[in-house]
Amino acid sequence: MSAAPLLEVRNLRVEFPTRRGVLTPVDDVSFTVERGEILGFVGESGAGKSMTGAAIIGLIDPPGRIAGGEVVFDGTVIGKDAAALRGKHIGMVFQDPLTSLNPLKRIGDQLAETIRLHLDVGAAEARKRAARSLEEVGLDPGRLDAYPHEFSGGMRQRVVIALALAAEPELVIADEPTTALDVSIQAQVLGVLKRICAERGASVILVTHDMGVIAETTDRVAVLYAGRLAEIGPTADVISNPRHPYAQGLIASTPTVEDAAQDGELYQIPGSMPRLDAIPPGCAFHPRCAHAMERCRRERPPMLEGRAACWLLAEEGA
Amino acid sequence: MSIVEARGLTRRFDLSDPWVVRMLTFRKKRILTAVDDVSFSIEKGTTYALVGESGSGKSTIARMAVGLLAPSAGTITIDGTNLNDPALDPATRTALRRRIQMVFQSPYASLNPRWRVGAILAEPLHAFGLAAGRETARVAELLEQVGLSETDARRFPHEFSGGQRQRISIARALASEPDFIICDEPTSALDVSVQAQVLNLLKRLQRELGLTYLFITHDLAVVATMARRIGVLQHGKLVEEQDTIALFAAPRDPYTKMLLDAAPRLHPASATGR
């Protein structure tokens, strides 16, 4: 295991030219993913979570484009060759399992095909590995010859994960992989992701809007707001001591089963996520922030103390 | 005093092939019991939550409670009157309909996109002959009550965010001056911060108007601070029912325990997580 991070994203910027001007769904986002860790992306809908994940693997729909920054995977800058990494080095899991599975093909054949596409192995070996990857996600390898419709939603999502893992990628990007699932099945799927990190030293980027899922699953978390990184840090730290007011609000407004005895109101952040064509100047969060100062309305806060992009940290430091 | 009473509520669906096909293929009739002998009662002015995973029968109960679907067996009564009693005279039925309203999961689907918000809110007023001659004032009052403004009456549903659309659905439910509102996953499609706004609104309205809620959700966390009492549904059966605090402190049924354990926590160190 080398000391350098597996993935390093520096000042990533994604732009969509439109008739009314350029929209920037990802704006100057930097982070690293260490080997064997789970990094979470959290934020409300429209925060830019999916777009950031897609940009890493070069899957931005035109006319959108990466307009700045760089993505370094395992020591090499990736650019136009991102496609070559997909599947083999970086696996992907999306929210809807049906879009990733071919309904007309047995799952064993789909797995074996993916394996042979990326690894130099024969048919028999591919089938053996396909069985092993089913086992890895807690499915009966005896069901290699089943069709997708013979599985429940949670099982299908695990097949999709098996497919993403089949070529033994170093990084898996999972975008809301459990959002459509019941909690019991969600727990199984998240368990699989944790296990592949622990057992194989693979890394995972887990995209979710659910703070509880972040708390249960990730090592570090990046909180996104309006296409920008609001806060990043070790998950337990960020949840028990969030420094950015948006992260504070997001955590305080999350209802949890731990609150059962309380009868109070939930904390609520006023307002809602701005649209891309109306991102406020300065700190994008300032119209919703109870601590907003004059400076916040004018100047965009940089990431301070490697933790949060908020002027309050500068005040505390001063 | 309980206002809503479900007794032995049951709903079966016939999933069989058509009769002719069955005769040719010798396949048996297939009956799905979506709701199986469910009984509960709701105290006036409180929230009763029905919690269960997908397909457990929650929405089927909601549709029976609001009179959209007839039970195969059992009854649901509001203040002692059976909604599905065929002998009910039309005037009593209309009066009862007015008192029971529903808020759905998808605020997109449940609001007519071609109507302005003002018309959407005025419709129940006309249907039940309420606020005659002062509809505009009443619509403004309803919008205010859910935290929107009078001028929003002129706009169309698509001009609002998801959370605001859910406020409009709530305002529409309030228009007929109900005492009982069934909320079927009212915040499942919303972001947490917006969900908090809507849950707080529902709580405030309950306090101010003395409303009774049947709150349906797959998410135990959402009702932890909302409900007085919780019923847990599994495969159409009520497997456990307790006051909220007792249920979270000491779940009795293994299925409830599993649901509680699987619910993500913000501070997993205190539980079983990583």
Ligand SMILES: Nc1ncnc2c1ncn2[C@@H]1O[C@H](COP(=O)(O)OP(=O)(O)OP(=O)(O)O)[C@@H](O)[C@H]1O
């Ligand atoms: N009109 C119908 N015809 C046939 N089966 C039905 C019908 N309505 C519901 N069902 C079945 O009844 C069962 C319960 O459905 P219901 O919609 O009440 O579930 P739910 O608990 O609301 O689930 P979800 O959380 O997914 O909304 C399911 O198996 C469903 O497929």
Ligand SMILES: Nc1ncnc2c1ncn2[C@@H]1O[C@H](COP(=O)(O)OP(=O)(O)O)[C@@H](O)[C@H]1O
């Ligand atoms: N094809 C597209 N063209 C223009 N804007 C887009 C496109 N896809 C997404 N967006 C916008 O980019 C922003 C970030 O989107 P996304 O990454 O999907 O957010 P999240 O996953 O956090 O909900 C949103 O404002 C969204 O509307």
Ligand code: SF4
């Ligand atoms: S920079 Fe200012 S407006 Fe932005 S989060 Fe910090 S205090 Fe609030």
Ligand SMILES: [Mg+2]
């Ligand atoms: Mg997304």
Ligand SMILES: [Mg+2]
């Ligand atoms: Mg339902």
